[in-house]
Amino acid sequence: MSFFSGMISTVFERRYRGAVDADARSTPELAHDLLGNHGEVSGGTLARLILDRYAKMDRARKLAFFEFMTNGLNISAEAVTQTLQAYQDAPSKESYRNFATACEPRRQELTRRLNQVSGATARLVAMRKDLLDFLPDHPELGPLDVDIRHLFASWFNRGFLVLRPINWTSPAEILEKIIAYEAVHAIDSWRDLRRRVQPADRRCFGFFHPAMPTEPLIFVEVALTKGVPTSVQALLADGRDAIEAEVADTAVFYSISNCQSGLAGISFGNSLIKQVAADLARDLPALKTFVTLSPIPGLNKWLKTAALPAAPAGQEAALAAHYLLEAKRADGMPLDPVARFHLGNGATVHAVHAGADTSENGMAQSGGAMVNYLYDLSQITHNHEKFVSDKTVIASATVRTLSGRITKRS
Amino acid sequence: MSFFSGMISTVFERRYRGAVDADARSTPELAHDLLGNHGEVSGGTLARLILDRYAKMDRARKLAFFEFMTNGLNISAEAVTQTLQAYQDAPSKESYRNFATACEPRRQELTRRLNQVSGATARLVAMRKDLLDFLPDHPELGPLDVDIRHLFASWFNRGFLVLRPINWTSPAEILEKIIAYEAVHAIDSWRDLRRRVQPADRRCFGFFHPAMPTEPLIFVEVALTKGVPTSVQALLADGRDAIEAEVADTAVFYSISNCQSGLAGISFGNSLIKQVAADLARDLPALKTFVTLSPIPGLNKWLKTAALPAAPAGQEAALAAHYLLEAKRADGMPLDPVARFHLGNGATVHAVHAGADTSENGMAQSGGAMVNYLYDLSQITHNHEKFVSDKTVIASATVRTLSGRITKRS
Amino acid sequence: MSFFSGMISTVFERRYRGAVDADARSTPELAHDLLGNHGEVSGGTLARLILDRYAKMDRARKLAFFEFMTNGLNISAEAVTQTLQAYQDAPSKESYRNFATACEPRRQELTRRLNQVSGATARLVAMRKDLLDFLPDHPELGPLDVDIRHLFASWFNRGFLVLRPINWTSPAEILEKIIAYEAVHAIDSWRDLRRRVQPADRRCFGFFHPAMPTEPLIFVEVALTKGVPTSVQALLADGRDAIEAEVADTAVFYSISNCQSGLAGISFGNSLIKQVAADLARDLPALKTFVTLSPIPGLNKWLKTAALPAAPAGQEAALAAHYLLEAKRADGMPLDPVARFHLGNGATVHAVHAGADTSENGMAQSGGAMVNYLYDLSQITHNHEKFVSDKTVIASATVRTLSGRITKRS
């Protein structure tokens, strides 16, 4: 197919090049062609030409292309002001359309038109990854990122995402991406991967976008257990005996990984956890408890700076609880980013465990401590309200008691 | 699935209703909830509640809802002016984002958030159909339509559409929509439908959006023939002998139908014809000619008003050619809407036939005359250029000669 | 695909024809080629040639072909006797294989080798249909039918059949066969079909063989109801309100149709009903009762011959009950063929209804009476045992009472 569709597109491209010498035109000129009359008939050809050119650009040329999009396809303040005034003076469909058109920089339409060829969406997502890499040193590109992120938020709307199970019957081309993208507890090998997706008591689900069918956007790994687990090494132990899914009472979300840097800032995690919880609850009626087994990435860093009394041995869990409940940012939100995510989703701090992640990374970030956040479907709206309005961190009595053992010095 | 997912959503909804009494809240209040904090956690529930309420509204309530979206979720001119000034004074990601946010009325975000539940996209498309029905009498809703159309153009971007063959192995639920939506040559029955999609020399293709998998957006019916056909009744005759697809030299696009009134103004036809032509050319190398067999819907209406000499019998084709080449709108574009569509796609007027559609409708609109527009893939960019820039209607020598036989009475 | 694979096979065929002039060889000669050395390399070509020849044969030639298979490819009694003796004298793998080979006529191997090309299975099933048509007048072909039926029983083994739901998302090419094959309550139109497969409280399932994916072998239509229905017209009424499947307590098997005459004598019905009952019970836990709503095809015919007192009006149900419980064949089995089928499956006679099928056919065969056979999954093994060993017809007390009202005139 790719061969023949390539042939066809070559025909079109030759025609286009016949009519207009594409090679002699700069990428901005091609972009203007795509935005103009040519775009209606030769849009696919032009979009492919521009994307292919982009793929071959070095960093300097990419920067130039982004600067063209930022400055060359920006709004005109004058046009905004004029059309706004005209709309104010005589509100109508026409005057409003003029205003709306003036407000939206042409770079948005360019991005939409680039998207018309097969495979373009993934290439545009990759393009934004490049853009994000430039941003720290080139803050002037910020407005371009605002527009692309806005467009992506519309394209990757929850209603367009597809939840798919990922397991040992999944295509290898998808599974190798799970290995590559796993961000929390690294997957060493295909054998390790199989332990995560094949046993009867393991599940993995990802969100996919129909235009990028082999690219997970985000995925979550789930263990089905009896009781709430207290150690990720035990959970993932090689050679453990799997249980039947039907007898499990607890679903443990032990790893959630975003896959696409180019979609940074567009949040899928909240929806994913709730959808997976709902689907599991439907299929496995014995499941009563939905928890995470989560890292506490900011604990050790905070401990170094916190004015705490020397903790006696055995106080690791208490310190972790204290950190989760008391350590705050300037805006009053929890210091720990994972805590902010789950509490923002309406979860609560359910239990804290010392020695729960004895990997090098686990020891380095939190001395091995981990936390269960509890998703009680009947409480998450209420919890979320409290968290958002009052910044209240809801925790179990056990965790509160643990935390209370730690007293600030002075 | 729908049962259980219903159960789950009911759980969520009860929770939402527990936290906030949904029944006591007006639809605008729910809309504001969806746009606010509640939306992050209870978004799905709120979206469903609003869409379900909408589905039960009478016309008056729908109008009120649209007026709320138009006026209650409009831009603030002051905010636009202020943020524009701030961006002008100090361009930055932050100041640009504030401007972009101020320019986009909240009704766009509301529409995106409504889209997060399964099946919402089709319901929103149906909602726009309602809106379009109101527009003639309620021009004040125009700005709302501008925004929704803008959003749909982004969502139904060519890159997200899927071309699918429609044939006798297609699901009945899709085939019955082909019967319902066929706009050019009505399909009487399943038997008639089978004649259009099952024989070896017939094809049908449609564009689908992944979020509306059982709803074609547009479809085209194709006959594979030897030579260019001159009669649609012959083409569709019951009992005719089908030929092998591999021996056909001509692909005839004899019917193209839009299916979704709610997507009015978003054009798919140009892409569809080119994609289908490219796919057929790839699969059937013997195909050399791609033409339409098209109605001339405006002919008879124009004849009534045109200052033409009495035409001797046998001049039907000449009159049709003359109409297609000479009858113009005030802006210089062809009067015939079908002609505008195909010529705008870069096709040419290839041949005109009298007695080509002897159906009641065909006789009424054009006295039975039809036209072949030719899609020469190597010329369409060039033709399109000429048509757009000079409004040149390119026609074959035969058609030009035919047209020349008719002289305007002076 | 068919075009190109046709091309390829033509290459092979030309080669075969190059090596051996196929056209000059009789069909029996080609059959011997297929059974011999040529078969190993040119088997596909030979099989296609023979099947294509068969397809074009008139009745006389088909008969000749069947006679060749019957007599020309029969066992040799001498070989059987000799190899049996040798096996008896010195039992070994080798001597047993010789015996087994001698016992199996070559026509079985021919049939297997004919099956090696795509689509052959359906053509062989159609071939047996022809054979069955000949049998009454040509009993000498009986042994051929014994062998083919034996082979089909092995090929269409339950383990190879696939149960598939048939509904409004099924391909039209399958649905049109449901219309064609429905044997119990005729389907008039696609609209009528939709009433059988689309509503939430209707189901249809069929067994398919992987080598005949568009051909149902047998299908059953199911209505989900509250309570046991007493009228098929009420069940199928146009315009009735469907109920939610989840609230139904009863699954009614109201029609079961065999589709392939060429598979006569190979029974699928027992397996189909049990598999469908098991699947429905799993998916819809509220279902408690599994019954049929069955015709009583032999009732009126029997009434004409039975020595019964003149029945007062209102005795229709009693007569039907009496017939089902008391009317027997010479071998002691129930006279009614539908009764034999369901009782043989382990079902019981649950209820009898007058006026339950007021169609022309229903009135003609049973004066409108119908019967519910009950499939109690916990009792069917037991019931079957009793039926097979003692020919006991198990019926509900109500039906037994009804039946008792009728007394034979002595």
Added chain:
Amino acid sequence: MSFFSGMISTVFERRYRGAVDADARSTPELAHDLLGNHGEVSGGTLARLILDRYAKMDRARKLAFFEFMTNGLNISAEAVTQTLQAYQDAPSKESYRNFATACEPRRQELTRRLNQVSGATARLVAMRKDLLDFLPDHPELGPLDVDIRHLFASWFNRGFLVLRPINWTSPAEILEKIIAYEAVHAIDSWRDLRRRVQPADRRCFGFFHPAMPTEPLIFVEVALTKGVPTSVQALLADGRDAIEAEVADTAVFYSISNCQSGLAGISFGNSLIKQVAADLARDLPALKTFVTLSPIPGLNKWLKTAALPAAPAGQEAALAAHYLLEAKRADGMPLDPVARFHLGNGATVHAVHAGADTSENGMAQSGGAMVNYLYDLSQITHNHEKFVSDKTVIASATVRTLSGRITKRS
């Protein structure tokens, strides 16, 4: 699904156990139940019980079970003789059926009835693997194997097999079997596997049976090249540059592996190679040459025993050619098993290469020599004829010349 279907089957099993105490019955008794009345209604339950029992048997019990099948379910010579006589005396459908029934031992029907539950086919194939393991020490089980092989040959008829591409989009559960089953050039890792199936110039195809959808029966690995390759290490080199499939002129079958020991004696390789060659020829018109790159497994072993003059260095290819052309079994067929396979398929000896497989295994079996067998689709029928009738080994002039350099010491 497995959970619920398990539940249902448990219901059935309890009923069966209620009616007949299954646990108290020996496996032969259950087998007789399955063959008798119970089989009609409780067949699925009985089949599952027996297969589950078998799965738990130790070797001694398996042997006993096979002996029961061999002796307990054998033919009766007396019945064969009597029914044969009756059929001879009065040929009829009835008398022939009696004979056919007498000839077929009940173990065949038992095997068919065991096959009626989901997954049974794979378990029966595994059962035959066990049987084959017993055969050398228990030749008395030979007749049982004759019957099961006969049944499998019917079930795994070419017409029921499905050719499927195996590539990087295939399920991991299938790909891991490719790693496990590759018999010619071992696959070390998933990375190695990806090199075999993902690049644009690699293909892999397997035959599957619909009842064992995740178990390849046989697969072939293909490289698309320019020119005929002379080294398997070069072909499989890590880091090589793939070519576009469309520019390849040669398809190289460099590995073909049978996967199911339990299907020993049922040949799929001939069909597979021809089907794959036909499919590739259709999809890639530039392919002109179809060859293997094959091992010469018997070369070194033969060299040790052959009366050959000491070969000067550089004569490896000549020796290999001589071996392939001249080394024969007592029956006149080539000594080399791989040669017998490809020559029997109608291929020819095209070229011989020294140093073509420098792996440990390659050096050990043939001193690194390999051979290309050529599949010329226009000649294979002819070649096959010659090979079968005259045992002629057709070889290219080059190979014949090479071979001629070696003279037997007299």
